[in-house]
Amino acid sequence: MIVNISPNGVPRLWTHMITVAAISLVFAGCKQEEVTHARVPKPSPAPAASSAGAMPPMAAPGGMSGEVPPPPSVSASDAVAWTLPKGWTETRANGGMRYATLKPPVQGKIDVSVITLPGEAGGELANVNRWRGQIGLAPVDEAALAKSRKTVKAPAGTVALYDFTNEGSTPSRMVAGLLVSRGNSWFVKMVGDPGPVASARADFISLLETLRLGPN
């Protein structure tokens, strides 16, 4: 018999154990919110067919229906239009940051997106570094940005053109055009395996040259 009965009949050991258990549970249940810190390797490049630049997909409990609805789309008067190269197809998104998805007639992993954001959308350097991060490249500074920038003349304005290739263990290439028009930033971006992107690059540049104001 291990129970120590006190003179008044209360088992002391049990009362002590119950008290300790109760206090432990109460303290264990109090979760303190705090800033977390993690040092992690650079994220791997997103697959070519992913929604580059969009939010990571996240379903609400129980299914896919809870994806975060997008903010309102750009008004028709501020919209930018383009002419598709031969063989290209287009899917228009229902609102949101991704304005349209284009599909070139090449095999392999490749994704062409048109994304719009109001204003300068964080600035050219921030966006270019974000793109570089998506294919596993380190950020650049203003000087390196200026060196890598080329331009394409279009009716809607001058398009800044960038072409980056990651030749690492998962090779990938990105060709992207940035146009600021009527207070909105337009990103036309082609990303994928280096081969397919190289095949579609000439058509992509010709598409950038057709960017103009007005609804498609």
Next chain:
Amino acid sequence: MARISSLLWGALTSLKLTIVCLAALMVLVIACTLAQVKLGTFAAVDVYIRSWVVWWDVPGTVYSVPIFPGGALAGLVLGLNLVAAQLSRLELSWGKAGLWVVHAGLILLVAGEFVTGAFQVDTQLAVEEGQTVNFVESPRLLELAVVDVTDPQHDDVYGVPAAMLASRDAIQLPGTPVTLKVRYFMENSELTRRTEADPPPMANQGVGTGITARELPRESRDDVPNLTTVFVEPVAGGKSYGTWMASNALAATQTFTHDGRTYELSLRHQRHYLPYSVTLKDFKHDVYPGTQIPKNFSSLVHISNPGRGEERDVLIYMNQPLRYDGKAFYQASFGKDDRLSILQVVENPGWLLPYISCALVAIGLIVHFGISLRRGMRRRTSPETTTAASGSTAAVEA
């Protein structure tokens, strides 16, 4: 003092306390069910069931008063009451060993629920074919992520929980000179492109300068997430970097640079980084031939854990989760034309307790049955019983 102890022990072992606790839990369940209309399931459960006290906001004031014990408190008292009642009422002897084990199993079952409620973390891992991820995300909780992307090899990720943004004015990022001043927090909001008729934007930097945020009541529908928006002002080395808008409705990552280090700002689902990475090699969505009726969903993933020198493929399919490093990865959902797999990731340190408690109850019942059987057998074979039985037979025959 001894008298007070005796009184407390008497109250703790009282069956009246059991009834009160059960009644309180019933009231809480009803109140929680009704509150779900206004608060939504998860918030109502947090307010009524997973709380120590239910608070009532006094209308027209900033004060809240406790009005009822919460589910956690009622459950804890009920658990303690059951334990104490057993200790005081059940005789401590070998003859009752089976019953002791059965009761211990039942108490462990209740305790397991408590551990699950307090410690279980539900997250999701969304990964596309060919993609490698080293984090899981909370489907409901958000964080303001401030990522130092300066290092070409690594990112330093600081996650500020949305609950902190809602309750603090200034938040210091540990190990950095950066302090975030929270200018305004909207748990739910509506974003529209700014027009000239709108008031001046709260943000004077980044994408928020072109967007107007209007505060909305908290979303009560479980399948519609809140569009949370926060305005923060990073301050470092005595210099302000302006006020930025961050929202889970915005994809744009915004950056500021201090002292040669570049920081990215974004509001996103709360992330928990893993010491290993998961690559989705193939996702399969099989249907029965000639129909669209799902037959099987499976994800072939590759686990890479440099810390353990582990590289292996695992097939996760319905009802066959991967249990790894304290987490269970279940096939939960899919999307993007079957290229995206979503795994429900459950981390529950008490996941074994229900199994142990069931085993204890089964063992206890077997032991109790064995003891009773042995007692019965002895009774049948003892001389007094035999004589009495013979006597009875003779009487019947006579």
